Amino acid sequence: MSLEKNKEIENNDGQDRSIDLTNVGGIRFVESTHTYTNTEGVRYTGITTLLGRFHDHFDTDKVATNKAIKDSVINYYGLEKYNDIRVKEAGKFVIRENYDKLAKTLGSAYQYQYLNVINQVIKDVITNVHGEEAYMGLEKQVLGFGNLYKKLNKIRTTKPEFFKTIEDEAVKQASITKYGTDEYKKLSKSVDGFDNLGTKLPEIKRETPKLYEDINAMIPRLKQEWIDTNLRAITEGSAEHDRREQEIYSDGGYEWNGIWFEYIEGKNIMTVTMDDVCVIPECMVWNHDMELGGLADIFLFHKGTIYVLDYKTNASVDIKPKINIKKYWTYMLGPCSELLDLNFFHYSLQLKIYQEMALLLRPEFKAGVNIIIHTTSDTHYRYKDAMIDCHDVSHIVPNIFKVLKYEKKK
16 A cells, blocks of 8 residues: 555654544554554554454365365365265255266256156146145146246246246256166265365274375465465555556546546545545545544545445455355345355445445535446556446445444443
């Protein structure tokens, strides 16, 4: 992060650079420690730290153990053995990588011409959910049992929950039809799945000592690789942030949506006016009641409207879960529990909190859209950036603030 152009920079005699807004807001930010303090020296919570309370953190030990078991089992026995111990839950859900052994989707069931399987599943699901009369009405619409599959696209769009049930059951029935009940049960037997592979360690140690040694040797190596990758990503990400910030200073502003936002040296959240069309890079916001502080990459002000943009240099911004099976999805915690635990939703909350803190400081302004700028350090061109609209979390952020205010009162 570069603070060369921001207001009230201290850098004398080797002191830490800082943004000092004590004269207008009673707040100061120190770059080296990334801390916000008020005039009495009270340290405020940063937004990233705050959001960390509402989602699970990466469990390095657990994931490293699971990954070591996976890689070692594949090396030792082959992929088929690993898939055999990874498959989750008898019955309907199976690992979808094992395509050659299981007809795992409606598409594959259709491909193998198991239309009667699909028709029967549709009949069973509609009858169980809606009753016999509803099913008979549907059959009449499609001119008989043999044409029920033609309703799949409509069911997919109008009743996705029924479609999922139909899909799951068709996976099972089509698999049994093609491979037989015994083979299906063998392949879909209940075991622990990737997240709980670590529970297999005692069994592996007892039955295959050499494999156990390989796993234990791999765990610290994996952890160190992740540490090195993380440090490299932080360094490269910081450099990219700095480069983009310096572009704003050297260009004299920032263009977004066909509008030129002027950079005016010395502007901060408390001095910007309702008539300004300007950009404030590294814009600091705060709230004394909740003891919160934050520093957003870009604040844009357009005649009374505030937009927040933030650079993200992750390998990906995850909007959807990688596994399309709801029972394996994880959600955020507390007031954010309706949101999937994915970085897209973390970022959406982060930017909205910045914006809401700004509006608490300047209630005469109104909120505009917030944008995640997904870039990478090896593509230094704005035209390659992905501009991602944030999820609407406007109803969640006030509840986060309520939690903080309640805690401060106790």
